Every structure is written in C-alpha cells, then in structure tokens.
Amino acid sequence: MRATRRNPARASASARSAAPPTDRVVGHIRRLIEGHRLKPGDRLPTERELARDMKVSRASVRSGLQSLSAMGVVRSRQGAGTFIQDGPPSLDSQPLGLLAALHGFSSEEMFEARGVLEVGVAGLSAQRASGEQTATMAEEVASMFAALNDPHTFLVHDVRFHRAVAAGSNNPVLAALVEMTSTLLFERRRTTIERARDLRESAEMHRRIYLAIRRGHAETARTAMAEHLRLAEEALAVEDALAATRAAA
Amino acid sequence: MRATRRNPARASASARSAAPPTDRVVGHIRRLIEGHRLKPGDRLPTERELARDMKVSRASVRSGLQSLSAMGVVRSRQGAGTFIQDGPPSLDSQPLGLLAALHGFSSEEMFEARGVLEVGVAGLSAQRASGEQTATMAEEVASMFAALNDPHTFLVHDVRFHRAVAAGSNNPVLAALVEMTSTLLFERRRTTIERARDLRESAEMHRRIYLAIRRGHAETARTAMAEHLRLAEEALAVEDALAATRAAA
C-alpha cells in the first residue's frame, strides 16, 4: 500500500484542520461574526494575535483578511487595526466593476438591471418610506435644482437621491444591490456628465418620483422611475456620442 | 547625511509607484483585462514573474491576487497557475452571505429582494428567451417532477430552473445578481428542505412560469413568478417553524 500521502487523517478523530490555513482564518472570523461576537465597527484581534491563537503564520492570517477586505466585510487601517465594516451594508462595487470590464457589460444591460431593481424599489419605497426618509429625498431633489449649472455636483446628488429611494424601501438587501449598480454607472457617467444638456428635465423627473413616493402612490412611483431611467439611458447615449465625436476630431 | 531613508525620489522623475504595491498589482491586472489582453480562461503570468516585472515582492503580488480571487475575478490552482475566471459571470455569493450574517438580513428581506429581481427577470425572459434556453427550463421542470420524493435533488433543480430563467433574460448583469441572491437562499434552505411538505405544488408553479415564458406572455410570467416566490416564502417559514419545534423537543 505505501500509504503515500494524501490528506493525513480525514475520516475520524480530529475532524478539524482539514481546510487550508487561509480558509480557516476566513471561517474563524466568519463564525465570530455569525455568533455576534463581532459587531460592525468592532476591532479584530491583531494579526499577530490571530496567527498565534490559530497556530498559523501571519502571512496566512493576512491572506484571509485580504479576502474579507476585498469582500467589504472588514477594513484595515495601518497603525490602527482591522475593523468590521460598519455603516450601511454595501457590497463593494469594485467586484461588479471588474466583472463588467471582464465580460464587457454594456450600458444598456446596466440600465436594464437598474430598471428592474429600482422600479421595484420605488414601489416599495412609496409604501413604506418614513417621513425622515422622504425628507432626505426632498433635500437631494432641491440640491439638484440648485446645481443645474454644475454637472458634477448635480451628479452627486443624483446618485444620493437614488440611494435615498433605496433606503426608503427599508430593505437592506435591495439597498445594497442598488448601491452597487448605481455606483457603477456613476463611475461611468462622471467622465461624460460635462456634456449633459438638459439637467432641468432630469431634476424634474426626480421631483416627480419623489412626489409619488411621498404621497404613497406606488404605481405612479414605479412608472416615474421607469420613465426616468429610460430618459437617463438616452442622455448617456447622447453624451457618449458627443464624446466620440470630439475624440474623432 | 546618511541618505538612509524614506522613499527615494518622489516628486519628479519616475512619476509612478505612488500607490501601494498591492493596489498596483490589482490595477495592473485590471488594465490587462480592460485592454483585452487577458480573456476569461487565460492564464496569468506566474507570481514570480509578476513580482519581477513589477518590481514588488511576491508577497505583494499574492496580496493583490488574493483580492481579485475574493472578488471572483481570478482563480488560482496550486501547481497549475492563476486563471481569469471563465464561465458565466457570477459574483461570488460569499460576499453577500457574509454581509447577510453581518447585518442579519431576514428571510423576508431576502425573498423580497428576490421578488423584485426575479419578477422583472421573468418578464424579460418571456420576451427574449431562445428556444434552447426555454428547453433548459423545461428540462429542469421535468427533473423537479421526477424528484418529488427526493427533496435535496428537487432543490438543486429548483435553483437551476431559476438560473435558467435568469439566463433567458439575456442580461448578464441581472443573471449575476439573481445567481447571487438565489444561491444565498439555497444555502439556507438546504438545511430545512427535508421537512418540506408539498413539492408537487412547487413543481407545478415552476411549470406555469415556464409555460408563460415559452409562450412569450411577459405579464403572466411575472405574475406566476411573484406568486411562486410568495408561496416559497411561506413554505420556508413553515419549515423553519417545524425545525424550531423539533429543536425544542
């Protein structure tokens, strides 16, 4: 038989440590979170402590933490420590961004996905948003009207408005998904927003969405959001065309 | 003077290397992908090569690749190499899973998010799914009927059906989002599926969704999907209750 190797001891006894060190670290932190022994904002043990306690090298600890960091679960600050990410849940949009680059997601596809998500979210938001939440939306709409001559500022409030609508759904899962997709298009549009032509129309659309939500008209809110996204997609196409024209010159 | 110290040359000449090594590695790979010099399935240069070419340590290269791996952009196989992830684009569901644990997403919230996504997807799928795509759905439905007495197998085909519907939308962004959320609930339900009572009803619902999509009836497909998810949510609640009862005994 030779007993040449393979995994030493697997079936019985000592059921642990079958997994590679990096995975053990991720699982360890994960269990701490799921067991509510680590809450958002909490500081993790230092890398050196984790390495000692788990009997792995610090390199493996760092490897695991690097994964968690990429997923947006923790955040490390040199000299201070590693902390559980707090604030509103939000998948880092970087993953989707890279996948977008990798598979060449088109703007049409992005807008369509946004449409499916945000139209539904607008409906839910109309049914549930609190007064405070609708007030936030109102503020962003006002800021948009105030920034009609400053495209970059306008865009910032645009994104914040959509975030506020998502928050109004009071569903953190949906809010995280909306955040992810809208951030992505934000990155994209930031480079072309200077060529936007009709910000007033866009602001007006946002105002109509806000009014529908505030009045609790779910279907009206859904329709307005759908219409808004349709126009926004057209606007982006126009801006792209202008950018392409200029590039050719 | 001693000349010990600090970063040699920063202001002028050699304008690069401002960013930390790990970020440089991520950016480097990202540029390779965005410049289409790396396609899905391609093999990356070895870690030692990257380290040499970029003039950073292998540890930093590994750090960057670890991030990309956590995002599902690349995948490393010991002894073979590191490859750009191919296959259908799919965010690793692990990020959402950890966020779910971290913020305590409830089943209701998950189902609601699924509802918003998949109802919309069902409508799009009815409008666009190819014959091959609907055929895949039909196969999964058939497999579900064949597995009425085997809950675990049933559940596998259940998930695959929803994946097939998402594929039918022909929108990779939506497909990735659906994949992420449904995988999450799959993990959850796998532990309670044994207590399911009425798989036949569930299979029948899936069949109705399939028929609506095949016939191109978008609104019917949306309604059927919404109804299905509503029933599935109830079923999960019942299974949970049973599990809780048994646990108490």
Add this chain to the structure above:
DNA sequence: GCGAACGAGTGGTCAGACCAATAGTCGTTC
C-alpha cells in the same frame, strides 16, 4: 505501445525582519 515514475514549475505556507502609519503618553510651553 502504454503505464508508472520522475522532475521542473507553480501556487501555498512559513519564518523573521524591517518600514510606515497610528494613537496614546508625557513633558513643555504659554
């Protein structure tokens, strides 16, 4: 010809050291 053994190459882990940023401590100064 074909399977088994080999070995170069690759990612995974370990060890120890040093660098860089942080945050608390303690003294100085006004």
Add this chain to the structure above:
DNA sequence: GAACGACTATTGGTCTGACCACTCGTTCGC
C-alpha cells in the same frame, strides 16, 4: 491649567528567502 508637540509602543504593510504540496509534461521501463 490648558493646549501644543515630541516620543514611543503598537499595528498593519512590505520584503526576503526558504520549503511544502500539487500539477503536468516527459521519460523510463516493461
């Protein structure tokens, strides 16, 4: 006494070099 500033222990970030575990193409033996 309060505010400011240098000092220092602590912590994450990087580097180095070594070894391990696995993969896969090659080569050897039958």
